Amino acid sequence: MTTLATRRQAAPGGSTPSRPARSGASSVGRPGFAWALPATIFFALFALVPLAAVAVLSFTSWSGLGDPEFVGLENWKTLIADPVMAKSLWLSLLFIVLGVVTQTPLSILLGVWAAGNQRNRAVLSAIYFIPLLLSSAAISVLWRALLDPNFGIPGQLSWLFGDGNLLGSQSGAIGVLIFVGMWQFTPFHTLIYQGAAKGIPNVLYQAASIDGAGMVRQFFSITLPQLRNTAITSIILMVVGGLTTFETVLILTNGGPGTDTTITAFYMYQEAFQSFDFGVGSAIALVLVVVATLISLVVVKVSGYDKMNSSLEGL
Amino acid sequence: MSRSLAGTAVMMLGLTLAGCGGGGGDASSRPENELHLAVYGDASNKVEQAMVDKFNETSDVKVVLDTIPGADYQTKLQTIIDTDSAPDIFFNWGGGSIANFVKADLLMPLDDFIEEDPQLKDAFLPSVFETAVIDDKSYGIPMRGTQPVMLFNNSEVLEQAGIDAPPATWDELLADVEKLKAAGVTPIALGGADQWPTQMWFQYVFDRVAGEDLFQSALDGDTDVWDSEESREALGKLRELIDAGAFGTNFDSVKFTDGGSPTLLSSGRAGFELMGSWAYATHLDADPEFAENVLGYSEFPAIEGGEGDPDNLAGNTNNFYSVHKDTRYPEEAGEFLKLMYSDEFVQEQIAIGNLPTTTNTEEFLGEASNPEYAKYQFDLVKEAPHFQLSWDQAYPPEATVTIHTAVAQFFSGQIDEDGFIKAMQSL
Numbered sequence: 001m002t003t004l005a006t007r008r009q010a011a012p013g014g015s016t017p018s019r020p021a022r023s024g025a026s027s028v029g030r031p032g033f034a035w036a037l038p039a040t041i042f043f044a045l046f047a048l049v050p051l052a053a054v055a056v057l058s059f060t061s062w063s064g065l066g067d068p069e070f071v072g073l074e075n076w077k078t079l080i081a082d083p084v085m086a087k088s089l090w091l092s093l094l095f096i097v098l099g100v101v102t103q104t105p106l107s108i109l110l111g112v113w114a115a116g117n118q119r120n121r122a123v124l125s126a127i128y129f130i131p132l133l134l135s136s137a138a139i140s141v142l143w144r145a146l147l148d149p150n151f152g153i154p155g156q157l158s159w160l161f162g163d164g165n166l167l168g169s170q171s172g173a174i175g176v177l178i179f180v181g182m183w184q185f186t187p188f189h190t191l192i193y194q195g196a197a198k199g200i201p202n203v204l205y206q207a208a209s210i211d212g213a214g215m216v217r218q219f220f221s222i223t224l225p226q227l228r229n230t231a232i233t234s235i236i237l238m239v240v241g242g243l244t245t246f247e248t249v250l251i252l253t254n255g256g257p258g259t260d261t262t263i264t265a266f267y268m269y270q271e272a273f274q275s276f277d278f279g280v281g282s283a284i285a286l287v288l289v290v291v292a293t294l295i296s297l298v299v300v301k302v303s304g305y306d307k308m309n310s311s312l313e314g315l
Numbered sequence: 316m317s318r319s320l321a322g323t324a325v326m327m328l329g330l331t332l333a334g335c336g337g338g339g340g341d342a343s344s345r346p347e348n349e350l351h352l353a354v355y356g357d358a359s360n361k362v363e364q365a366m367v368d369k370f371n372e373t374s375d376v377k378v379v380l381d382t383i384p385g386a387d388y389q390t391k392l393q394t395i396i397d398t399d400s401a402p403d404i405f406f407n408w409g410g411g412s413i414a415n416f417v418k419a420d421l422l423m424p425l426d427d428f429i430e431e432d433p434q435l436k437d438a439f440l441p442s443v444f445e446t447a448v449i450d451d452k453s454y455g456i457p458m459r460g461t462q463p464v465m466l467f468n469n470s471e472v473l474e475q476a477g478i479d480a481p482p483a484t485w486d487e488l489l490a491d492v493e494k495l496k497a498a499g500v501t502p503i504a505l506g507g508a509d510q511w512p513t514q515m516w517f518q519y520v521f522d523r524v525a526g527e528d529l530f531q532s533a534l535d536g537d538t539d540v541w542d543s544e545e546s547r548e549a550l551g552k553l554r555e556l557i558d559a560g561a562f563g564t565n566f567d568s569v570k571f572t573d574g575g576s577p578t579l580l581s582s583g584r585a586g587f588e589l590m591g592s593w594a595y596a597t598h599l600d601a602d603p604e605f606a607e608n609v610l611g612y613s614e615f616p617a618i619e620g621g622e623g624d625p626d627n628l629a630g631n632t633n634n635f636y637s638v639h640k641d642t643r644y645p646e647e648a649g650e651f652l653k654l655m656y657s658d659e660f661v662q663e664q665i666a667i668g669n670l671p672t673t674t675n676t677e678e679f680l681g682e683a684s685n686p687e688y689a690k691y692q693f694d695l696v697k698e699a700p701h702f703q704l705s706w707d708q709a710y711p712p713e714a715t716v717t718i719h720t721a722v723a724q725f726f727s728g729q730i731d732e733d734g735f736i737k738a739m740q741s742l
Contacts, residue, residue, distance in 0.1 A: 063393070063713065064397070147568070150565070150569065150579060163564045166568055168508070168566070254508070255720075256723060257729070258729045258730075275717075
């Protein structure tokens with residue numbers, strides 16, 4: 001009897017799993033499906049229906065004039081044979097990896113630092129935050145002007161930049177886009193890490209100090225592990241952001257030089273709204289949806305995020 | 316639940332597609348007593364507004380001017396042209412920019428209007444009027460001004476480099492490039508990041524080497540001409556110029572639209588720039604002193620042994636007004652178009668620096684802000700045996716990305732002659 005009671009208490013939600021509650025009283029506080037209805041309807045209207053429409057459009061040829069014409073797998077065959085499409089996917093992955101690699105360490109360091117209580121910390125944090133308040137378009141126009149090879153920064157620092165053809169070479173253009181992305185989004189991720197770092201219980205550090213751990217050791221043995229879930233959240237956001245990067249590419253490089261920075265999201269825009277080929281554009285959009293879903297699943301699986309273990313276990 | 320949800324989704328999808336492809340309604344679904352006029356939004360809108368106001372004074376059907384921000388114009392137009400909110404009259408570039416609309420049977424041939432009032436055709440320069448003729452029917456009446464592409468120069472820089480006059484031939488241009496390099500400046504400014512300025516070089520060199528027929532054949536569907544001897548010769552000439560270092564090494568990072576390449580010219584760091592006639596207004600805006608005293612201009616050089624007439628021009632012949640087939644008030648639309656050759660229209664356009672293409676424009680050139688420049692340009696257009704509409708506007712809009720990418724890649728050396736030919740043959 002005692003064991004049974006204990007087991008019952010341990011069961012989640014307080015009710016016995018083997019005997020579902022039938023009385024009205026015990027279902028209080030457990031929302032029924034009706035609660036999710038508004039959200040479900042909105043999701044269906046504004047996400048699923050357009051997605052279905054895009055899926056249908058991807059089997060048609062449509063320039064925006066007249067009726068879409070059904071062409072079967074034609075667009076998909078075009079895409080599979082299209083070297084620019086393959087290149088754009090590689091570029092997108094490269095953008096994601098470079099974005100995560102450059103932004104994560106910096107945001108962690110800045111975030112942990114900003115969670116402390118140094119002098120002028122609040123003022124500096126506010127300054128770091130400014131790039132996030134500007135629109136991507138404004139940021140891109142700003143950097144475009146700053147990077148003019150003759151009259152911008154490269155023209156002044158020719159010992160460093162040579163002829164200043166940053167946006168005219170593939171490595172230069174990718175470098176610029178990654179740098180601008182870092183400049184724009186690091187503040188946001190810093191903010192997330194700052195919040196998480198503030199939430200780490202002080203007792204952990206006190207105990208570590210007593211054991212004689214220094215600053216560096218404390219950072220690697222306490223701070224970093226405690227930030228694991230935050231890091232996963234932040235990285236997923238970076239992945240999604242990297243996949244959908246668009247305005248900066250449009251304004252800074254227009255996909256160039258040639259097709260050297262034509263990432264998938266930009267290629268989709270180019271096909272649909274510049275070449276007026278909504279069929280191929282829709283097919284690319286579907287590829288993006290699939291790729292984004294796959295990447296998210298992989299990140300969640302690999303990181304153990306689906307289990308949602310608390311980082312405070314054992315406290 | 317999930318089944319009914321799926322049902323809803325399918326129904327919504329049906330509605331969405333019906334909405335997308337429903338096609339323009341008939342005239343009765345359009346607003347009463349209103350004629351909508353869609354134009355490219357920029358500084359020229361004030362003249363258009365003045366014409367609209369003038370028309371509305373005497374007409375019961377009022378014209379409503381809808382200005383659409385420039386960079387989005389073509390996209391927006393294509394999105395609405397086949398719906399009930401399509402404009403009755405709209406701005407375009409003639410040629411390929413309206414070819415798809417004609418094919419989709421959305422435009423009204425203007426020949427009946429012209430028969431009633433021959434001035435609608437005769438009052439305009441023929442080389443310009445022809446740009447909006449498709450399958451022997453007229454679909455556009457010229458509006459705004461003509462914009463031929465010319466070779467601009469910084470006369471002070473040329474003088475310092477020992478160049479007395481702008482180059483009249485290709486060989487002189489190559490010689491000037493050497494002199495300018497020796498003088499330590501970039502010989503030719505190029506906004507390669509915008510891509511269309513790069514394309515201007517192709518338009519002229521192909522026209523000079525092969526004549527206007529090569530491009531016209533390609534446009535008509537005979538893509539073999541891109542692989543012809545003349546085409547390869549034209550590409551060879553361009554390659555020669557690029558390899559001579561005429562454009563420097565960082566042109567792919569320079570734009571015209573943000574002032575990059577014009578500033579190279581005006582600050583004396585480049586000798587030439589090939590640009591549309593609007594370059595004068597651009598410089599006048601940024602540096603009036605330079606525009607009035609230093610800026611020089613000349614025709615694109617002749618190419619020895621080439622088949623094209625050295626007086627041929629390339630650029631924007633003009634902009635046009637076309638009329639939607641479903642307009643509720645065709646008569647009033649026809650009446651409105653007549654304003655495009657009125658003296659008042661010509662004077663107002665000249666006052667803001669545009670060069671209208673009516674035959675009587677010449678009488679009013681003295682009123683231009685720079686009469687000498689206006690006269691030079693007008694004579695170029697009047698005497699040009701052929702005026703080649705820019706490639707990216709002669710082709711339908713879907714070709715633009717391919718053309719722009721190909722010209723940019725050829726200039727930066729990412730593709731060679733064969734790569735360029737293959738790209739153009741894919742159109």
